[in-house]
Amino acid sequence: MPASRFHSLYSPWLFPLACICLLAFLPAGCSEGEHNTPLRPNILFILSDQQHYQAWGGEDASFKTPSLDRLARESRRFSHAFVTAPQCSPSRASIYTGLYPHKTGIPGNTGSTLADGSRITGLKRGIRTAGSYFRKAGYFTGYIGKWHLGPVGDHGQDYDFAAFDTIRGGDATTDEEKTRKALEFLAQRPNNRPFALFLNYREPHNIYDYGWKHPPEPLPELAAGMSLPDSYYREDPSTKPRAQTQYMETGPVQRFLHADEIIWKSYRGYYRQRVAHFDQQLNRILAALKEHKLNESTIVLVTSDHGDMDARHRLVYKGPFMYEQLVRVPLIVRVPQAFGGQPAGIDHDLTVNVDLLPTMLEFAGLRVNGLDGSSLVPRLTGKAHDTADFVISQYQNKQKWNHPMRMIRTPGFKYVDHLEGMDELYDLRNDPEELVNLALDASSADIMHRLGDHLEQWLKQHQDPFHQLSATDPEGRPVAPRKVSQARGYRDR
Template sequence: MKQTRRTFIQSTSAVVGALTVPKLISEAQAANPRKKYNILYLCSDQQHWQAQGSVDPFFDTPHQDALSAESTVFENAFCTTPQCSPSRSSMLTGFYPHRTEMMNNHGASGGTDLKLPTIGSHLQEAGYTTALFGKWHLGHNVDGNAGWDEERKKGPDPKTTELGVDFLERRAEDDKPFALFLMYLDPHDIYYYKPGESKVKIDDVDLPESWAKQDFESVPPVHREFMELNQGSFIVGGDEDDWKGYRDFYRQKVKLYDDHVGRVVAKLKELGLWENTIIVNTSDHGDMDTFHRLVFKGPFMYEHMMRIPMSIRVPGSSGPKRTDYNWVNVDTVPTLMELAGAKVPDCQGQSAASIVNGSKDVPERDYVIGQYYGKQTWVSPIRSIRWEGWKYNLYTDWGEELYDLKGDPEEIENLAKDPKHAKVKRRLRKRLDRWIKENDDPFYSLTTTKLDPNEAKTILSKSKQDASA
């Protein structure tokens, strides 16, 4: 059953409940028809969609590349928001941050404890043994934390892999299917980069076009504030080698995550579980990676913030190796539940299982909505719509951005004030406002707060704490 945009908004629950379970039977399942597919969910932290060797050879990710070659790769995959806690709340519940009530990171302004049931609870009800090891960052509410037969909701990454491998070894012979979620911290450790001190190799590093052409006068002033008065201040005024060092340090952290992927996948194959396990590889949000002379993540909605890696491998699948479907991480819950042959819960996401299994009847999403609330006590709400090759960003107090993604893929020229593009801007704004109204998004009631320059060190320290949590 195809879904139009209006069908998705008005009757998501009815549609996803009617979607059929894919008929994908591997050799392992044929030998044990009572057993459903296992699920292995691999998630990095702060990895943008280009940070894979299969997309950009600058990055060294052989294990993720090999996994992508065996998977359906969603080339247009997005997070709901470029912040850890709210994005993770979306991927694990199927709801946008304003519905999960986690609009900001846990413990920050607008950030609370996740109170909704997660996919862990849904999979338990479907007969799965569930486990989550690694970063959680969603608070301590009993309902939000339920659903995991085994858990260790903190790092470091080597411990996460150790626990994941041990879980696979203990569950390899079970008749009951398992769902193992490994939530890694890297490349979030980019926050430890120190120009002139960190060990980096910059001989092969190029800086992006937008680094050279960034015009902070043409974009909302919060971009400049973030760099000069907030987390970016450590590198403002640095020379090209400092910025190149950032890119290599980030590349190193991506490689560390890839090494963990390799160890877990190797163990899966060693135990004979490869042909009976669905494997997801993704991230919670991106990193600016020096694009636009920006670092880390902050109050901006560029592609390197919003676009994420996303691939799903289903044994025996006849689906495409690549798809341009607009995946949003609220689709995680309905997609995995359908692939598991289980009831799909009501949520704001839609199942993409039919894409993975090669069905002709696939879901549609003609535009993507992004949300942003703030960092710690610095609140700067933004809404974004990506539609028909254009992106429009609306700030509560700081203006607008309009980018032609086809003609200007690095989003260098802000066309929001160009009268030649007033018509397309009005069309995008109208569609965005309709989504806000239909989804009870409180955007227009949110209040911007001023940046406290004294908070910069606290924010950076908190980011490092989150990385080691």
């Protein structure tokens, strides 16, 4: 309820009641300087780019992220947070629309080419993004940084404070400039309206500065003390989809294929440097919240659009795979006590990033029908809630290369259905590194069929056109469908 509505309560006999109601909504222990706290929470949504779920100090001590670590100690952390797609554009489209990529018009990165020769240009006409809902509800809205969803167009009108970066494939604005803009937003916000700020950083996507444009060179200062993951040594490409090897043989990525270990260690060291740079910007934003006395009135959400392979499975960057390092990301949410926030802790149940918009909307008192996600508010406020049996991720293409995949991930297993080529099945409890592909083992037929049936039901329920898609080679040339799986009883199809 906006503060202005309390003016009608100022009658002699209602004034005490009004005071009691107002105090009930104010944060506990707030200082005099915070008495303008809105009755609806502010929303601060911070998105990094290409940060996998272990890429912070709370999961891996080789990452130096004191700000993120401190925030996690004050928040609810979702240890099994997934993305709808392991790529920038489709994942961001899901975050800001609450819909799966096949519904948004962005099944792959904008500018890439589909199998029929058409290009992915941007969001479908009529699709609403987060700012539309919040601004209509009276929020002061802001969008800063990477857009990557095609032309901004009318979506720009949904934000009172807009600093979109719209170049194809990324953004040109430095993260320091984004932070400066965010500080400007916080300083300029009106005191009589709650705000919703969507802040999109580039790091650690700048890992592409190492080895993409120029051959990777040893960086001894970054490689020092850096180890390589177990899957780097134990990966057997012959038991994995051919697309994995094709990726490493294509374009600039092939520079890593036969590189010495110091190059791989330098890659990992450089990635950690980029994550640390994101953490430095996060520190400035969180400090500004405290300076403006907004901590007790602001819900803070920090996550990423997808991960990075970080040398696991002898892979770099991102590509046509569904490994945990690509589809699983950090998700940290701090909810003030005034809005039902619970003590800090870890939620181990599954969630996917289409859940984020419904969550933010519910905290703002808004419910929107037709979204694919489910609100996390019950899980954040200690109320009874249902748990997801599985999550789904989608993959379509990379530049001209169309290699459609669908992943179904349960608490214990992961099945990846490749439209063309070898499928994948992993027992995550016994094989967390995803080294043993059980799709090649006929004894895994029962679990694979069960997961396949769940996936098929989901495809039909959500009108996902997966089986109507087409595959190409990396140059965009059509390839004949061919399926490889012992567990599901076929070799060629």
